[in-house]
Amino acid sequence: xxxxxxSRNPAPCDLxxxxxxxxxxxxxxxxxxxxxxxxHQLELSGAKEGCGEGECGSCSVLxxxxxxxxxxxxxxxxxxxxxxTIEGLAPGPQLDRLQEAFLTCGGAQCGICTPGMILxxxxxxxRKPDPTMDEIREGxxxxxxxxxxxxxxxxxxxxxxxxxxxx
Amino acid sequence: MxxxxxxxxxxxxxxxxxxxxxxARYVDDMTLPDMLYGATVRTQFPRGRIRTITFGPGIAWxxxxxxxxxxxxxxxxxxxxxxxxxCLADGLVNHPEEPILLLAHPNRHLLPQxxxxxxxxxxxxxxxxxxxxxxxxxxxxxxxxxxxxTYRVEKGEVDEVWEKADHIVEGEYxxxxxxxxxxENNGMIASxxxxxxxxxxxxxxxxxxxxxALMALCNLPADKxxxxxxxxxxxxxxxxxxxxxxxxxxxxLAIKSGRPVKIIYDRMEDMVATTKRxxxxxxxxxxxxxxxxxxxxxxxxxxxxxxxxxxSSVVLSRxxxxxxxxxxxxxxxxxxxxxxxxTPPHGAFRGFGAPxxxxxxxxxxxxxxxxxxxxxxxxxxxxxxxxxxxxxxEQTVREPIDMEQLLDRALKLSDYEAKKQxxxxxxxxxxxxxxxxxxAFLHGAGFTGSGERNLxxxxxxxxxxxxxxxxxxxxxxxxxxxxxxxxxxxxxALGLPYENVEIAQADTNEVPNSGPTVASRTVMVVGKLVQSxxxxxxxxxxxxxxxxxxxxxxxxxxxxRSQVATLGSFRSWARYEAPADVFWDDDKYRGEAYAAxxxxxxxxxxxxxxxxxxxxxxxxxxxQEVGKVLHPVLARGQIAGGxxxxxxxxxxxxxxxxxxxxxxxxxxxxIMPTSADLPPIRVFFEEMGNxxxxxxxxxxxxxxxxxxxxxxxNAVEDAVKVRFNSIPxxxxxxxxxxxxxxxxxxxxxxx
Numbered sequence: 001x002x003x004x005x006x007s008r009n010p011a012p013c014d015l016x017x018x019x020x021x022x023x024x025x026x027x028x029x030x031x032x033x034x035x036x037x038x039x040h041q042l043e044l045s046g047a048k049e050g051c052g053e054g055e056c057g058s059c060s061v062l063x064x065x066x067x068x069x070x071x072x073x074x075x076x077x078x079x080x081x082x083x084x085t086i087e088g089l090a091p092g093p094q095l096d097r098l099q100e101a102f103l104t105c106g107g108a109q110c111g112i113c114t115p116g117m118i119l120x121x122x123x124x125x126x127r128k129p130d131p132t133m134d135e136i137r138e139g140x141x142x143x144x145x146x147x148x149x150x151x152x153x154x155x156x157x158x159x160x161x162x163x164x165x166x167x
Numbered sequence: 168m169x170x171x172x173x174x175x176x177x178x179x180x181x182x183x184x185x186x187x188x189x190x191a192r193y194v195d196d197m198t199l200p201d202m203l204y205g206a207t208v209r210t211q212f213p214r215g216r217i218r219t220i221t222f223g224p225g226i227a228w229x230x231x232x233x234x235x236x237x238x239x240x241x242x243x244x245x246x247x248x249x250x251x252x253x254c255l256a257d258g259l260v261n262h263p264e265e266p267i268l269l270l271a272h273p274n275r276h277l278l279p280q281x282x283x284x285x286x287x288x289x290x291x292x293x294x295x296x297x298x299x300x301x302x303x304x305x306x307x308x309x310x311x312x313x314x315x316x317t318y319r320v321e322k323g324e325v326d327e328v329w330e331k332a333d334h335i336v337e338g339e340y341x342x343x344x345x346x347x348x349x350x351e352n353n354g355m356i357a358s359x360x361x362x363x364x365x366x367x368x369x370x371x372x373x374x375x376x377x378x379x380a381l382m383a384l385c386n387l388p389a390d391k392x393x394x395x396x397x398x399x400x401x402x403x404x405x406x407x408x409x410x411x412x413x414x415x416x417x418x419x420l421a422i423k424s425g426r427p428v429k430i431i432y433d434r435m436e437d438m439v440a441t442t443k444r445x446x447x448x449x450x451x452x453x454x455x456x457x458x459x460x461x462x463x464x465x466x467x468x469x470x471x472x473x474x475x476x477x478x479s480s481v482v483l484s485r486x487x488x489x490x491x492x493x494x495x496x497x498x499x500x501x502x503x504x505x506x507x508x509x510t511p512p513h514g515a516f517r518g519f520g521a522p523x524x525x526x527x528x529x530x531x532x533x534x535x536x537x538x539x540x541x542x543x544x545x546x547x548x549x550x551x552x553x554x555x556x557x558x559x560x561e562q563t564v565r566e567p568i569d570m571e572q573l574l575d576r577a578l579k580l581s582d583y584e585a586k587k588q589x590x591x592x593x594x595x596x597x598x599x600x601x602x603x604x605x606x607a608f609l610h611g612a613g614f615t616g617s618g619e620r621n622l623x624x625x626x627x628x629x630x631x632x633x634x635x636x637x638x639x640x641x642x643x644x645x646x647x648x649x650x651x652x653x654x655x656x657x658x659x660a661l662g663l664p665y666e667n668v669e670i671a672q673a674d675t676n677e678v679p680n681s682g683p684t685v686a687s688r689t690v691m692v693v694g695k696l697v698q699s700x701x702x703x704x705x706x707x708x709x710x711x712x713x714x715x716x717x718x719x720x721x722x723x724x725x726x727x728r729s730q731v732a733t734l735g736s737f738r739s740w741a742r743y744e745a746p747a748d749v750f751w752d753d754d755k756y757r758g759e760a761y762a763a764x765x766x767x768x769x770x771x772x773x774x775x776x777x778x779x780x781x782x783x784x785x786x787x788x789x790x791q792e793v794g795k796v797l798h799p800v801l802a803r804g805q806i807a808g809g810x811x812x813x814x815x816x817x818x819x820x821x822x823x824x825x826x827x828x829x830x831x832x833x834x835x836x837x838i839m840p841t842s843a844d845l846p847p848i849r850v851f852f853e854e855m856g857n858x859x860x861x862x863x864x865x866x867x868x869x870x871x872x873x874x875x876x877x878x879x880x881n882a883v884e885d886a887v888k889v890r891f892n893s894i895p896x897x898x899x900x901x902x903x904x905x906x907x908x909x910x911x912x913x914x915x916x917x918x
Contacts, residue, residue: 045196046189048400050350051434055834058350086189099187103179106800109808110646111186112351112400118187141843144834146348146401147646149811150842151850152804 015079019044020088030076034068035059037075038085046086046115050144057143060116061085067123067142086115089122098122098160107156109147117143121157130161173659174862177800181650181670182398194354194370194397199427202356203232204275205420206430208285209440210256210265213296213509213827214308215289217258220268223284231281232271232424239419241386245411246379249315249476252512254384254415260289261308262474263828264440264511266412271420271428294509296827298448298471301506308474309507315472316480316505318487320559320756323498328463332454336535340451340527341893342876344822345444345815346829347516348839349645351400353409353441354431357417364391365418370399371410373683374641378675380411381418396673399645403812404515406645407685408477409441438832442514443822445470445482445505449490449527454498459539459549463498466490468524472505473512479505482513484615485686486520488760489873491559492528493570493609494550499559510827515685517809518872521610522816529606529877530892533884543881544583547574547607560760567855573768573790574607580851581770581788587885594886600775601785604882606874607768611761612866613688616751619762624682624743626696628657628704629671632731634724636661636704638670639738640681642693646808647868648801649689655797656694656861660701663720679740687866690797691763694861696741703739746859762859765866767791769810769874772846773882780902782818782883784846791870792853795863799852802867806850809871814846815839817876821895 016025019042026041038044038061047070050056054069061070062084090096098118101107108114117140124131124139131139136157137150145153185191220235222228236243236257243257244250256265270281293306300306301313309315329335355369364387371377374394381392394414399406413430420428432440453464468490472479487503536546551570557563578584583603590601613619627639638657644650654668661668671677681693704727708714711734713726730737751758772786789806796802819838823830831837854863876894884890889904 039196044189045192048193048351049195050352051834053434053833053835056350090188095184095187102187103183104177104800106177106180106804108180108183108186109648109804110349110351110401111182111191111398112193112349114186115189137842141841144350144839144841146350146403146812146839147808148804149807149809149848150845151807151848152800153842 015075017078017080018082020084020091026075028075031074033071034073034075034078035070038070044085044087048112048115050112055144056113057120058113058116060119060143062119062123067120086119089118097163098156101156101160101163105156105159106152107148113143113145117145117153121160124157125161125164129164173655173665174795174797177798178651178655178665180648181654182644191398193351193400194356194368195431197356197368197397199356199358202427202429203271203273203420203424204278205269205271205417205428206278206282207266207416208268208270208282210260210263210267211287212260212289212291213263214294215260215291217256217260217267218288218290221286223286226281226284230272232420234269234419234423238423239384241384244383245415246383247376247408247411247477248480252475252477254412262509262511263826266416269416269420271424294827296508296510296824298469298506298508301508308509313507314504315476315507316483318483318503318756320487320499320501322496322559322561323463325463325465325498325500328454328498332462333457334455334538336453336455336531336538338451338531338534338892340449340530342447342523342526343895344446344513345516345820346438346822346837347403347405349401349403349405352432352434352437353406353413354429355410355413355417356427356429357414357421358427359418359421359425364393365421366393366395367414367417368395368397369410369414370406371396372402372406372643372645372685374643374673374675375680376408376683377411377414380415384415385418385422394675396643399643402645403517404519404685405442407515407683409514434834435832438837439829440511442477442512444516445472445479445513445520445523447486447523449524451527451531453531453535455535455539457539459541459546461494461496461550463496466499466501468501468503470505470520470523471508471510471513473508473510475512477512478514481615482515482520485611486524487756488560488611488615489521490524490528492525493552493607493766495552495556496559501559508827510824517812518869519686521869522813522872522876525608525873526876526894529608530880533881543605544574544578558760561757562759566763568766568792569855570607570766573766573792573853576851577605577768577770577788577790580790580849581772581786583770586772590886598777600777600886602773602882602884602886603770604773604878604880604885605768605770606878606881608873609764609766610687610866610870610873612691612763612765613761614686616758616760617753619692619743620745622682622743624693624696625679626681626693626700626741627679627738628697628700629736629738630704630727630730632728632736634728636663636668636701636727638668638697639678640693640697641673641675641678642681642689643673643684647805648798649684651801652690652797653694653697656697657701659862660698661705661723663723667720667724687869690864691860691866692743694864695859696743698861699741700739703741707737707739763794763865765791765793765870767870767874769878771875771878771882773879773886775883775886775901780898780905782896782901784814784879787846787848789849789871789874790851790853792855793867793870794860794865795854796852797862797864802852803850805867806871807848809868810848810875811840811845813872813875814879817879817894818896821897
């Protein structure tokens with residue numbers, strides 16, 4: 001819910017955070033959602049709002065390396081933090097291995113869950129570079145996909161892990 | 168010309184890179200200068216007459232743009248089929264989520280409070296919430312008798328079969344509503360200019376449906392309405408009709424304010440107010456011989472259409488034609504009807520009526536097997552439709568289909584017989600009960616009956632200044648791979664590399680009306696037209712003397728460039744023409760219902776845990792015949808995704824209704840399967856051939872929605888020996904039947 005934080009938090013304040021490696025200062029209400037600050041102020045529209053209540057995971061970003069739902073996070077809590085969004089995963093022309101694998105394995109259909117799903121997979125592979133199928137299943141269970149039945153997403157993550165381990 | 172086949176290869180998705188990098192642009196990612204945000208004030212009562220509307224205190228109302236029905240310059244309807252649904256309720260309201268007025272403001276954060284501050288006083292009228300109340304005419308809420316549409320199919324002499332029957336098997340089956348639950352909520356941006364007219368950008372399936380609705384609503388000619396599809400984050404039928412409503416609302420606000428207006432639904436508004444799958448009830452009465460042959464039967468099928476007609480007649484049509492499934496019925500009578508209740512209208516959802524009537528039939532086949540004393544496998548084998556036989560609508564099966572072969576392969580892949588035997592022994596002592604269930608079915612591709620002929624879809628292919636080729640269609644991409652597969656078809660037809668073919672954004676100023684993106688018609692029907700139009704481009708270049716009959720991609724590029732340089736851009740068009748042998752009688756509901764069917768056998772392996780009363784699926788095997796598979800990765804993705812939605816439909820997703828309103832419109836309380844909930848979904852294709860579609864392809868998108876529910880419930884019955892004939896089947900339903908009722912094989916209907 002976008003809600004009425006403005007009336008409860010009358011004073012916007014200046015906040016600094018690192019987004020995709022760049023230091024940013026934003027003027028925002030302290031209780032404003034990180035998702036809105038990313039999308040509207042920083043023009044990073046890769047994080048999506050699917051439910052606004054932390055169920056679907058399509059707004060997932062990394063905050064100091066942790067996977068968080070940016071729709072639940074007041075921007076105040078991101079003060080001084082290091083944020084990575086889908087736009088920061090592979091800033092150059094070369095795709096990240098996960099992005100490549102999602103493309104070749106059919107892990108992205110409509111694409112709306114894809115940014116969050118890829119970040120969740122990235123987070124998983126950092127903790128478990130060579131995950132079992134059950135670990136993939138469990139590791140992505142906070143991110144909903146309505147198109148794929150997850151099968152080709154699992155295959156993409158396994159494929160990316162294989163490339164990582166082999167390289 | 169390249170010798171490498173492009174159809175059949177898993178080429179990269181056209182818009183794939185944008186999707187994996189977060190660059191794909193959905194409607195909520197777009198902002199226009201000076202844009203306002205819009206919101207909808209809805210009814211609070213299921214049925215009544217609006218007396219007064221009051222704008223409450225504490226809101227600076229003079230800052231808001233306010234639109235009511237009085238601001239509509241054209242007809243106050245969402246034009247579709249019956250034109251009975253108003254854009255904004257004016258006087259009478261017929262369901263609890265009906266839009267009444269619209270608000271817009273530059274600060275979107277002020278909208279929720281403003282919506283809350285509008286209060287509406289009603290004279291309440293008695294409402295109808297169930298199919299039974301509607302049929303009993305407890306109140307007349309629509310037309311003369313609460314009935315949107317009826318169909319009757321008659322084949323042979325049904326009245327004469329009962330006395331010849333060794334067994335008469337009866338059953339009643341129920342399915343619930345289901346939310347499409349695309350992860351991108353509905354959204355639309357509208358902009359108005361007195362010279363240019365109205366333009367909308369949105370998340371949608373059918374640009375020309377929205378176009379038609381806006382023309383009627385705003386009283387504008389075709390060239391003053393422009394509809395542009397943005398990247399669309401899932402649809403599944405849920406963005407077939409309702410986007411016309413949201414576009415209409417955004418357009419009215421944009422016209423009144425003179426500024427662009429964006430309306431984005433939040434999840435709850437999307438879930439409670441927009442369309443869902445029709446709830447259904449099916450009654451079967453079947454005459455069977457002692458050797459298990461179906462002699463004939465009566466099928467009564469009813470759907471709850473909600474408050475307005477919308478697409479219910481078309482959903483009902485598909486359900487009716489699929490009610491006899493993949494079996495031979497020498498005699499059959501099907502009576503189908505769609506009726507009104509005071510709930511938001513139900514609408515299109517992948518499968519479009521077929522999952523409902525096929526659920527009933529495939530549960531009923533297991534019941535027939537029990538009565539006759541045959542196995543679920545054997546009863547199906549004895550009744551499968553074969554080439555040369557006629558369906559319930561007396562369409563001769565001309566495809567070289569062999570359902571027995573599909574069934575045998577599915578049994579082998581799932582290790583059906585051995586597991587069934589083993590589970591029977593293990594279930595005696597185990598606290599968890601395991602079972603095997605199967606479903607055999609078909610799904611018609613394309614519009615029903617005369618639908619394709621009436622649509623007369625048009626497709627274009629353009630030769631471009633850079634020597635490339637561009638496909639022009641209003642067929643939309645929302646995850647299935649439309650863009651990719653249509654480019655593959657054009658590339659294959661022209662003998663060009665896939666990279667040389669692009670596809671235009673679905674923008675009604677740019678593309679012809681290739682029909683709606685529904686009904687598993689895109690690859691088979693539109694694809695075939697793309698193939699023809701592409702060949703027209705080649706013929707033009709050959710006729711101009713710029714190209715020989717055999718050419719390299721470079722030669723084609725050069726020829727195309729010269730043609731555009733000397734004569735300007737050139738396009739080739741193809742219009743649908745019904746095959747000469749396709750006959751359909753709309754009055755008798757008889758004839759060639761579909762140009763082709765896809766065929767399938769699915770097997771579910773299920774465990775019912777008698778501690779938690781949950782049913783979970785351990786393995787799922789899906790064998791299907793869909794003609795030529797043009798893109799194996801996309802095709803497998805369609806099947807696996809459809810099965811996952813089917814599993815949700817069966818075991819997880821329950822819409823809780825109270826006075827016509829959905830009570831659980833959140834992802835926290837309407838539960839779809841997560842990655843931890845689903846079994847391995849194993850997908851296999853057979854290619855037996857099709858003459859109508861592009862390169863032998865048939866429809867594929869809806870098929871996988873039809874099989875999971877009956878296969879799973881058949882497996883649950885195999886495991887616990889209790890007959891469940893209603894979905895969704897939740898743990899509390901299993902608990903109630905196994906513990907509370909304690910009547911094996913008599914649980915009947917659990918709603």
